[in-house]
Amino acid sequence: MSEFRMPSLGADMEAGTLVEWRVRPGDAVRRGDIVALVDTDKAVIEVEIWEDGVVDELLVAAGQKVPVGTPLARLRAAGATPPPPAPAAVAAPRPTEKPGAAPRAAEAAAAPPAPPASAQPPVAPAPIAVEAAAAAAATRRVHATPLARRIAESLGVDVAALEGTGPGGAVTRADVERAASPPRAAVAPAALAPPAAELRAARARQAMAAAMARSKREIPHYYLTTRIDLAHALAWLAAENARRALADRLLPAALLLRAVALAAREAPEMNGFFVDGTLRPAACVHLGVGVSLRQGGLVAPTLRDADTKNASVVMRELTDLVARTRAGVLRSSELGDATLTVTNLGDQGAESVHGVIYPPQVALVGFGRIAEQPWAHDGFLGVRPVVVATLAADHRASDGHRGSRFLAAVDRLLQTPEKL
Amino acid sequence: MNREALRAAVLAALGDVAPEAELDRLEPAAELREVLDLDSIDFLRFVQHLAAATGIEVPESDYAQLATLEGVVAYLAARS
Numbered sequence: 001m002s003e004f005r006m007p008s009l010g011a012d013m014e015a016g017t018l019v020e021w022r023v024r025p026g027d028a029v030r031r032g033d034i035v036a037l038v039d040t041d042k043a044v045i046e047v048e049i050w051e052d053g054v055v056d057e058l059l060v061a062a063g064q065k066v067p068v069g070t071p072l073a074r075l076r077a078a079g080a081t082p083p084p085p086a087p088a089a090v091a092a093p094r095p096t097e098k099p100g101a102a103p104r105a106a107e108a109a110a111a112p113p114a115p116p117a118s119a120q121p122p123v124a125p126a127p128i129a130v131e132a133a134a135a136a137a138a139t140r141r142v143h144a145t146p147l148a149r150r151i152a153e154s155l156g157v158d159v160a161a162l163e164g165t166g167p168g169g170a171v172t173r174a175d176v177e178r179a180a181s182p183p184r185a186a187v188a189p190a191a192l193a194p195p196a197a198e199l200r201a202a203r204a205r206q207a208m209a210a211a212m213a214r215s216k217r218e219i220p221h222y223y224l225t226t227r228i229d230l231a232h233a234l235a236w237l238a239a240e241n242a243r244r245a246l247a248d249r250l251l252p253a254a255l256l257l258r259a260v261a262l263a264a265r266e267a268p269e270m271n272g273f274f275v276d277g278t279l280r281p282a283a284c285v286h287l288g289v290g291v292s293l294r295q296g297g298l299v300a301p302t303l304r305d306a307d308t309k310n311a312s313v314v315m316r317e318l319t320d321l322v323a324r325t326r327a328g329v330l331r332s333s334e335l336g337d338a339t340l341t342v343t344n345l346g347d348q349g350a351e352s353v354h355g356v357i358y359p360p361q362v363a364l365v366g367f368g369r370i371a372e373q374p375w376a377h378d379g380f381l382g383v384r385p386v387v388v389a390t391l392a393a394d395h396r397a398s399d400g401h402r403g404s405r406f407l408a409a410v411d412r413l414l415q416t417p418e419k420l
Numbered sequence: 421m422n423r424e425a426l427r428a429a430v431l432a433a434l435g436d437v438a439p440e441a442e443l444d445r446l447e448p449a450a451e452l453r454e455v456l457d458l459d460s461i462d463f464l465r466f467v468q469h470l471a472a473a474t475g476i477e478v479p480e481s482d483y484a485q486l487a488t489l490e491g492v493v494a495y496l497a498a499r500s
Contacts, residue, residue, distance in 0.1 A: 238480060246468055246477045251460050294440055294457055322461050327439075346459040 009335035012211030041203040254315035258420040261306035263409035269398035288338030352388035362397040433469035
């Protein structure tokens with residue numbers, strides 16, 4: 001028997017709303033199956049389960065908002081017999097012991113004074129229910145399908161104001177579209193209902209604010225910067241792309257991520273977590289990749305095991321992650337547990353970025369826009385495509401010497417792009 | 421494909437990559453990447469969508485000719 005808990009889907013997540021269950025009691029699940037949809041305020045995430053088993057009981061109902069770590073469901077091992085239906089006496093607060101079952105005098109003499117059983121609070125069904133009820137009352141969360149939510153946002157419809165006609169009273173796409181039409185002339189739809197998209201953006205901003213403020217409060221950042229000559233890497237990339245099929249073309253971002261991932265493997269002080277006053281280096285390299293949303297805001301999905309995948313695989317996964325991040329359809333395994341984050345401003349961005357570390361990570365690597373710069377080499381001045389790489393690192397976990405070596409490794413790796 | 425059909429295909433490709441963009445207000449000479457806030461991944465996906473719709477695979481070395489809506493239409497028209 002084990003518990004499936006509300007996962008942490010990013011450093012800035014404190015609670016999540018269970019939007020929808022994808023399983024029912026009695027369903028067999030396998031590691032990696034999507035079992036629920038959770039709304040983190042930033043996005044609706046498909047949550048995977050991490051062990052095989054059979055769903056025994058769902059502990060949190062759709063629509064409830066519960067803190068990270070709250071048990072959501074109980075699982076039993078596949079093949080195990082389901083426990084007998086809980087008799088009322090077990091589930092309900094235990095009836096107070098019948099007085100007189102034991103000789104009272106002996107009891108009083110033998111046992112230290114204990115509060116009388118009847119004074120003990122009944123076994124609370126679960127504190128979650130109370131919290132969830134409070135959260136539900138505060139925000140009035142509504143059961144709606146993710147598709148319906150997305151359409152509602154784009155149409156400016158408030159799902160909370162709709163009567164759902166879907167299973168369990170869920171608000172469906174049809175409900176939303178019915179509410180959005182007929183378009184009331186002269187009044188913009190957004191003026192009719194609270195702008196859900198704005199509310200979401202505001203909540204996402206608050207979550208981000210909390211995480212970033214915590215980072216700057218707790219983490220003594222230091223910053224190092226180095227300019228990296230990308231002439232060789234970009235020439236290799238251009239030649240490579242000219243012979244590759246369109247679907248397999250690489251972008252510089254894939255090379256930058258690979259270089260960071262390989263450098264991270266050699267630099268445990270940059271790749272891991274600072275927990276309970278100590279650095280805990282990670283055994284693998286999961287890169288958080290900062291993805292900006294066009295409507296504003298930033299999400300950092302995780303590119304797992306980036307040190308073991310070649311540039312083509314990293315490119316494919318990156319493209320997929322970015323598209324799904326912007327569409328708001330990520331999986332739980334793609335959020336959280338990044339060991340190091342990379343933010344890449346891209347070719348429309350500023351020259352350099354000195355980032356804020358995502359706690360409990362210990363470093364963040366920033367790349368500015370790749371731009372042609374004067375470059376002195378062998379006594380000659382030339383023009384080269386150059387990127388400014390910045391390391392923001394936690395001074396509790398490392399120092400500038402180690403940080404410098406890490407950036408030097410990124411540079412060195414980028415000089416042999418064919419090996420990335 | 422005539423120019424109108426190509427223009428529609430280009431707008432559809434942009435719509436796939438940047439669903440929230442207000443494409444009906446897009447000026448023909450506006451810089452696509454700047455106005456629509458397309459990063460390099462968006463732009464690569466745009467080129468991939470164009471290829472799917474028109475069969476024309478734009479090599480990287482020609483990306484500079486795809487700066488504006490009218491530029492993209494002219495580029496594709498010359499090759500279709």
